[in-house]
Amino acid sequence: MTLRALENGERGKNSRGIRNHDYPLAEVPDIADSQVWKQVEEFFTKVHAPSFGHLSNAEDLAVSPDGTRLAFTGHIWSSLKDGPKTHVYIVDLPTGSSKSADPVPVAASHGPHNNKKPKWSPDGKTLVFLSDRIRAGQYQLFYLRSDRIGEAQPLISEPLQGIIEDFSWSHDGSAILIGLAAFGLPKSGFEGSGTLVDLDVSRSQWTPVVKTDHTAMDVRSLWLHDLQSHQTRRISLPGRNIWRFAWCGPQDAVAIVSDRPGEGAYKESSLVKISLLDCVEHVMVERGEYFMAQPTASPSGSKVAFVESVGGDRTKLAGCIVCVDSKTNKQTRIASNVDIASLEWFNEETLFSMGLRDLTSVALKVNVLTHEVRELWSTGNACGPSYPQPAGLPGGGFAVVRQGWELQPEIGLVSEGGAYTRILSFEDDGGRWLRPQLGQSHAVSWSSTDGLEIQGLLYLPPKGQKPYPLILNVHGGPMSAFVDQWMGYRTWVAFLVAQGYAVLNANPRGSLGRGRNFTQGVVGDVGGGDATDLLKGLDYLVSSGVADASRLGVIGGSYGGFQSAWLTTLTNRFAAAIPISPVSDWNLQWLSSDLRQRTLDNRPYDIESLYFRRSPLRYVHRCKTPTLQLVGKVDQCTPPAQAHYYHTALLDHGVKSCIVEYPKEGHGIRQFPALIDACCRMVSWFDHFMPVDK
Structure with missing residues (x-):
């Protein structure tokens, strides 16, 4: 039975006995006992239940120095309600003539909480990772000796007062650099927004929240732990x-630093070298027009490389390679046709890197002296949770987590010669059940009004006939990109396709993978050329007979949420819209968000600026599209007030509108059972206004 039939069957009354002939189930407050809920819950149970108690995905790959073992963060589900936990696993890698298929990974960490980001000591005898086993959310360092039997132990006897986000071994294994975040700092949008855990249990419920400029302690700080003396001291300045x-040689660190900790301050950062002896900073690269990411120094520390990006989430940046001489600070940009997302030194002269070119993941070897760029391997699949995150092998080659629309995540090895070998698959009965319902995927492209080629991924339902009801899905950012991922990046993409909808994951100008000029095309023109790119994609699919012009929908989160609202003020072609975590007013976004984006014209207080002229709220009178907004209450990237303002304005102008706010969600709807609820409302909304069974 289809969801349409289920909804029609209960349209006489909702779960509380209220008549609801005239509105979709999406508008009912409590739908947990509806037939639609049961079917959506069954869908996700069939997808995920086979992996309960088993590994279902991996990230944070770390190859041992001798190349014989791979440590990684593994995802383990126990139930939909609890979601996946993370633990550290170790798997033996094939060596020489050994070709053992799918070796068995061994858990290196246990417990009720989470463990992640394993990293080997230079001698390969110690594995250090992050764990919140002492107190949920407060990650600290734990270590495990590979030559001893037993559970991991705390690396530092007294937990540091904050949350350790990252760490780095020195080249000789004598010390570890530690990145410590103060309690209560904001998380990035890609991490779900909201704040890092706050452990102040002494605060009374009536105690006010005070906002001012930050204090010297409310930052992310850098610490040094000496493994011989067991002393830990702060390196960064207050x-x-x-x-x-x-690390930058044995006596220095290189870091991306700013004077403020807010998410919007990331672009204000400089690249500095910090003396580990006296904590003095030396500026290597002043703050500039672009973002810096992935700083890494050659083994001797004589050269520092980083990624220079037009913009995006600070945890998800890609761009060109910049190499800096540590003594003279001379900068050299190394051109390639790939937007680089990861960097790793192979030796003093050579970088191993990986990034995006169009819809393809590409691995490169780059000589920083001759600027020679050699392509090692490429695939149309994703090689990480979003952008490529490889782990280099000693002597050449690398490991990746590969996934695609029809490929559940797997760990594979790529040899120096470019041969790919799967070593560990996470395929299960849930994936085998889902795959026949996903239909076909196609890489598509079309020309925008100015002739610029735009690309995307088109997912077609397995049943039904052309033209299909089609949903345009817009990614966040705007400096981001859709790549070929299992279930279409967000699980609700696969869910909607399984219900009979075609979905277009589009990469308009501003997306990554097409070079700096393409990405730069959205700066100062948000809602301009990018909106045209998206609408021309719909024109192309309608004219080619794929999409039904009378059944077009739009959905997206963050920047995609903005576009899902903005496009409906430009055209009345959409039958339904679902903005998720949207921006409805750029001026209010500037005043209330922790991002403070500068992708417009940087005149937020000028009523004639793009902050006003590219805001859906200003042109709400032109919108006729039924709009369902889904928001998280603790979202600090696009605060939920944005959606509330737009909802009220839509109602004032006689437009069908509904807003659903989830009390424990942040930037996007990510956790069960909220995700089940959101999918119920998504399919109900689309099915009511643009049904599959027309």
Whole structure:
């Protein structure tokens, strides 16, 4: 039975006996005992239940120095309600003539909480990772000796007062750099927004929240732990916020730093070298027009490389390679046709990197002296949770987590010669059940009004006939990109396709993978050329007979939420819209968000600026599209008030509108059972206004 039939069957009354002939189930407050809920819950149970108690995905790959073992963060589900936990696993890698298929990974960590980001000591005898086993959410360092039997132990006897976000071994294994975040700092949008855990249980419920400028302690700081003396000391200066860091020779660290800890301050960062002896900073690269990411120094520390990006979430940046001489600070940009997302030094002269070119993941070897760029391997699949995150092998080659629309995540090895070998698959009965319902995927492209080629991924339902009801899905960012991922990046993409909808994951100008000029095309023109790119994609699919012009929908989160609202003020072609975590007014976004984006014209207080002229709220009178907004109450990237303002304005102008706010969600709806509820409302909304069974 289809969801349409289920909804029609209960349209006489909702779960509380209220008549609801005239509105979709999406508008009912409590739908947990509806037939639609049961079918959506059954869908996700069939997908995920076979992996309960088993590994279902991996990230944070770390190859041992001798190349014989791979440590990684593994995802383990126990139930839909609890979601996946993370634990550290180790798997033996094939060596020489050994070709053992799918070796058995061994758990290196246990317990009720989470463990992640394993990293080997230079001698390969110690594995250190992050764990919140002492107190949920408060990650600290734990270590495990590979030559001893037993459970991991705390690396530092007294937990640091904060949350350890990252760490780095020195080249000789004598010390570890530690990145410590103060309690209560904001998380990035890609991490779900909201704040890091706050452990102040002494605060009374009536105690007010006070906002002012930050204090010297409310930052991300850099610490040094000496493994011989067991002493831990702060390296960064008070008030300086350390975003990213790495060793730079034995006596220095290199770091991306700013004077403020807020998410919007990331672009204000400089690249500095910090003396580990006296904590003095030396600026290597002043703050500039672009973002810096992935700082890493050559083994001797004589050169520092980083990624220079037009913009995006600070945890999800890609762009060109910049190499800096540590003594002279001379900068050299190394051109390639790939937007680089990861960097790793192979030796003093050579970088191993990986990034995006169009819809393809590409691995490169880059000589920083000759600027020679050699392509090692490429695939149309994703090689990480979003952008490529490989782990280099000693002597050449690398490991990746590969996934695609029809490929459940798997760990594979790529040899120096470019041969790919799967070593560990996470395929299960849930994936085998889902795959026949996903239909076909196609890489598509079309020309925008100015002739610029735009790309995307088109997912077609397995049943039904052309033209299909089609949903345009817009990614966040805007500096981001859709790549070929299992279930279409967000699980609700696969869910909607399984219900009979075609979905277009589009990459308009501003997306990554097409070079700096393409990404730069959205700066100062948000809602301009990018909106045209998206609408031309619909024109192309309608004219080619794929999409039904009378059954077009739009959905997206964050920047995609903005576009889902903005496009309906430009055209009345959409039958339904679902903005998720949207921006409805850029001026209010500037005043209330922790991002403070500068992708417009940087005149937020000027009523004639793009902050006003590219806001859906200003042109709400032109919208005729039924709009369902889904928001998280603790979202600090696009605060839920944005959606509330737009909802009221839509109602004032006689437009069908509904807003659903989830009390424990942040930037996007990510956790069960909220995700089940959101999918019920999504399919109910689309099915009511643009049904599959027309």
